[in-house]
Amino acid sequence: ILNVEQSPQSLHVQEGDSTNFTCSFPSSNFYALHWYRWETAKSPKALFVMTLNGDEKKKGRISATLNTKEGYSYLYIKGSQPEDSATYLCALRDDMRFGAGTRLTVKP
Amino acid sequence: KAGVTQTPRYLIKTRGQQVTLSCSPISGHRSVSWYQQTPGQGLQFLFEYFSETQRNKGNFPGRFSGRQFSNSRSEMNVSTLELGDSALYLCASSFNRYTEAFFGQGTRLTVV
Numbered sequence: 001i002l003n004v005e006q007s008p009q010s011l012h013v014q015e016g017d018s019t020n021f022t023c024s025f026p027s028s029n030f031y032a033l034h035w036y037r038w039e040t041a042k043s044p045k046a047l048f049v050m051t052l053n054g055d056e057k058k059k060g061r062i063s064a065t066l067n068t069k070e071g072y073s074y075l076y077i078k079g080s081q082p083e084d085s086a087t088y089l090c091a092l093r094d095d096m097r098f099g100a101g102t103r104l105t106v107k108p
Numbered sequence: 109k110a111g112v113t114q115t116p117r118y119l120i121k122t123r124g125q126q127v128t129l130s131c132s133p134i135s136g137h138r139s140v141s142w143y144q145q146t147p148g149q150g151l152q153f154l155f156e157y158f159s160e161t162q163r164n165k166g167n168f169p170g171r172f173s174g175r176q177f178s179n180s181r182s183e184m185n186v187s188t189l190e191l192g193d194s195a196l197y198l199c200a201s202s203f204n205r206y207t208e209a210f211f212g213q214g215t216r217l218t219v220v
Contacts, residue, residue, distance in 0.1 A: 031205050043198065044151075046208030089151065093205045095164050096141050100150035 004092055006099035013080050014107050020076045021102040023090035027071035032093035035064055035075055038101070039086045047075075047088075080106040110134065112201050114212035121219050126187040129215045133180050133201030139163075140182040141202075141209065142174060146195045154197075157182055186217075194219045 005024045013019050025033065032051045036044040048057040053068040061078045077084055087101040113132040121127050133140050141164075142154040153166035157176035176182045180201070186193055196216050200209035 034208065043211035043213055044200075046210070049206065049208050051206055091151075096153045096156055096166075098143070098151040098153065 004090060004097045004099040006088075006090060006102050008102060009100065010103040010105070012105045012107065015080060015082060017080050017106075018076070018078045019080055019104065020074050021088055021104075023073045023075070023099055025071050025073075025090075025092050025097075027068055029094055030068045030092075033066060033073050034091045034093055035073070036089040036091065037086045038089055044089060049093075077104070080104070082106045082108050112199060112210050112212035114197075114199055114215050116215060117213060118216045119218070121189050121217065123189055123191060123219055125189050126185065127189060127217060129184045129186075129197055129199075129217075131182045131184070131199035131201070131212060133182070133199075134210055137201035137203050137210075138180055139202045139204060139209075140176055140180065141200045142182070142184050143198045143200070144168075144195045145198065145214075146192075151198065154184065189219045191219050193217065 007022050034049050035047040037047050038044040048064045050066040055066040057064050064075045066073045085106050087103045089098050089101045091098040115130045131140055139158045141156040143151040145151050154168055155162055155174050156164040160176045171187045174184045196214045198211055198214045200211045202209040
């Protein structure tokens with residue numbers, strides 16, 4: 001993998017569903033991986049900064065894991081709510097490459 | 109504390125002109141990065157400055173340039189504007205590479 005890739009590109013879930021997205025990245029020269037949440041008409045806001053292989057971070061219903069050896073990170077949202085609707089971005093901090101994002105829509 | 113401030117918020121320029129955008133980072137942050145977002149595209153990295161030195165540069169033509177001042181404020185310049193330069197330009201500041209970046213509200217540039 002040469003670039004940061006995110007999947008799926010978009011996701012539509014019902015309120016209460018749990019969901020997860022993937023961020024894949026080149027595993028060489030790893031510094032840190034950032035997850036951001038970007039709501040429409042607002043600026044991206046940081047969710048997590050992950051630096052160590054095996055890192056697990058949690059903030060409320062949202063959590064993330066990191067595997068630097070195989071080059072991927074997962075973001076999980078438990079019990080999705082309509083206010084979780086946003087684009088979720090991951091970024092490699094060494095050269096600031098962002099993935100294209102996963103656009104999540106949570107239907108009431 | 110004050111957030112990242114970008115000026116101006118909106119700008120309309122004519123093709124061929126040049127433009128300068130400004131970004132004031134959060135106090136104490138020495139890293140400033142610039143991004144371009146166009147419809148249907150993700151955030152495209154332009155460049156990163158740290159302590160007045162360009163640390164990284166994205167894959168953009170030489171018409172795009174930037175600089176950082178001793179107070180960490182940064183400017184981005186685009187010369188000979190093209191219609192395709194119409195985009196939202198975001199800057200983000202952080203203390204270092206291991207800390208979260210804080211984004212400004214962006215400058216919406218329209219080239220006509």
